[in-house]
Amino acid sequence: MPRGFFHRLNSSPLDLGELQLLIDNVSLSFGGVQALRKINLTVNQGEIMAIIGPNGAGKTSLLNCISGLYNPQIGQIIFYHDGQFELTSMKPHQITKLGIARSFQNIELFKHMTVLDNLMLGRHVHLKSNLFTGGIFWGWARREEVENRFLVEDIIDLLEIQSIRKQPVGTLSYGLQKRVELGRALALQPSLLILDEPMAGMNAEEKEDLARFVLDINEEHGVTIIIIEHDMGVVMDISDRVAVLDFGSKIGEGTAEEVQRSPEVIRAYLGEDYGPL
């Protein structure tokens, strides 16, 4: 059996390069604190979009708006799938059903369950059997389980975690847990994959590995990816476009090189230049 992939891990019906996500004039405030100010951003299908910015710039808030955890007061977020969806008025679980998957800054896995079980759990939105049919585990429910296991094995192969398949997640190293978390998000067969600092706290080798897996997911399966990352080396290497946030506003957008040259971005990262004293 050739070891290609039997499953498309990308559930977006759009063609490569079509507009997939439109963030239109979004503002979010908590009491008097303005977390996001009039953000406009587009993401196209098949793109890797990096969002960078100093701490507290509103990066995670923006992602939380997309996944429905926060509701912005102003503006709308439109997601194109098999139709047009306004995300700001939808519940998180409805958004998940559209195939928007995310991994979190902190590891959100079931520590006492095995890697395999955690990944199978990531399939639950796609399972149709209920408590009763699943309990009897015969006929359709059984076939469904096998079908889903097959897909999960594709993910295990993609992320090269065969050797830890049956190990409890809690016993794994931090880098591996992050990899499993990525796998859990992939198990959803995402149309849009949101990664919130997937490489934070990793050593150089782990970062390199994960960067390669992110690229594989994008190149092999065409999954659109939005990634928040601080390591500029990684951002430069893997992203197609970069958006820069500072104090809740978008201060730059473009390719990695363009963004790095932008004076606003340099100011946000390095501080005000007061000129010669």
Place this chain on the structure above:
Amino acid sequence: MADTFPQLLLERTKEFGDQAALREKDYGIWRSISWPEYLRHVRLFCQGLVSLGLTPEDTVAVIGDNRPEWVYAELATQAAGAKSIGIYQDGIVSEIVYIITHTGVKFIVVEDQEQVDKILEMWDQLEGVEKVIYYDPKGLRSYSEPFLMYFPDVEALGEKFEQENPNWFETKVKEGKSDDVAILSTTSGTTGNPKLAMISHNNLITMGRQLMEIDPLEPEDRFVSFLPMAWIGEQMMSFACSLQKGFTLNFPEKPETAMADLREIGPHSMFSPPRIWENLVSQVMVKMEDSSRLKKSIYDWAMKVGYQMADIRFNKEVPDFSLKVRYFLADWFIFQMLKDQLGLRHLKRAYTGGAALGPDVFRFFHAIGVNLKQIYGQTEASGISVLHRDGDVKFHTVGTPVPGTEVRIGENGEILLKSAAIFVGYYQNEEATQETLIDGWLHSGDAGYFDDDGHLIVIDRAKDVMILHDGTSFSPQFIENKLKFSPHIKEAVVFGGDWPFVTAMINIDMKNTGKWAESHHIAYTTYTDLSQKPEVYNLVKEQVLRANADLPKAAQIRRFLLLHKELDADDAELTRTRKVRRGYVSQRYDDIITALYGEEQFLEVTMNITYQDGRTATLNTKLRIETLDGD
């Protein structure tokens, strides 16, 4: 009577039909490949290669983990009358370029993106190579190089070829002669560029037949193929023996899962270099250190009984009734479980070869009831020439010659071998061939002698034997193996030949020592840092003293140090089969050796490190030298 591997494949297919020939773990499931399917892949790939222009003069190189496609590629090449060469996938660029350009390689069969990238990197230097064929397409979708081909696409060409030339394959296979060169095999242990041994079908088949005569395996037996296919030992088991006997080859999912997969399969035979056995012992010892006191005391009791039994058997004495009962209990409560955990429960026999295995490791396996036997052989002899017989195991010997092999000791004490399994010669290296093969006798370069029972004792590589200051000759490997029995010591290099006493340079085992440090609340950062902790020095000192207790006075270690870096094959300090390149190491660490024989307690070392991404850094550290009390 079949003369070549492809002919054997035809024979076995006729004999066994739909039974499993190969088994591969994929998607977490073991999947069988029957003999006809096996043959079909070999036939199609062979015809595919021929339609791409393979001729009998060509060589096909294979680089990758053990997978069915590896086996198909080799047999397909041989079916077309050409020869194959396996290349270690962790080989450094210059070595791979040398091998490929010096052997007239026309096609390279590789596993995946990683190897394709490696080949692309050196592509400009690879003259004569026409196609690179990969069998795992993951990540290779966007590669547009015209010389890249996907394994099934080559088989599809073969299918087309078959429609135009039916029965071509069978005719071609029948033309194969036993004297044809089947494989080229790189030989380890030399400095500089590797030598390439030409090994014929007859060599390998003879070897397999001789081994199977002494230690037969049955068609329903299982074998796990997890060591590099480029290694002669794996060629011997996976091709020469499997094709003659028809037992099933099992391929693990990934190199990292090999030990878990081994347990699932429960093989009947295993042939591994000492490193694997040493690792297994370390694994057990470390796990036992972590377990509860009750479990530990039961284990200690069982091991005591096991060792008693093993020693009685080594001496060919008959155990008394009480020992028999105690051993039965120890076996029932501990050893069966232990062997099950390690995947060794079904083993009929196990072999170790390639380098000497320490007697302690040997006794350990015999104590738990694993029939581990030492073999002696080399690439130039197609694998095994001398081995232990069942029930006649002496751990300081390598056993008696296999039938059909003549062994004699040369005038200078060198071991000489003669049999039908002795290789044809080195590829395009007449000079080396003439030095090694004289009147049909293979000059092994190892020193040895026969004991009273006709067992061969290999002292060491002839040039490595050291003469101690009191005039006795001694093998550094013997001392090193004593040290390496400790789970905390990964590698050791002993010096002493030209010096007044014996010293050692020791590599700690990062994993086991790191774990030990954690449980003793010792904070550390890197390998270098851990190796220089006083607590670690004390730990190793205990092990050195324990080794010293078993050694004659002149061979006892008087000073040692813990090296700040691991010896590495990438730095040419070890061979690809992880044997220490003694000459190179003593040259490279000249300053350390001088310091070992000096008075100083500390030594400043500077070293340049090249990271994988090409950055370089300079590292300064202070190494401590420990002196042991001597009188």
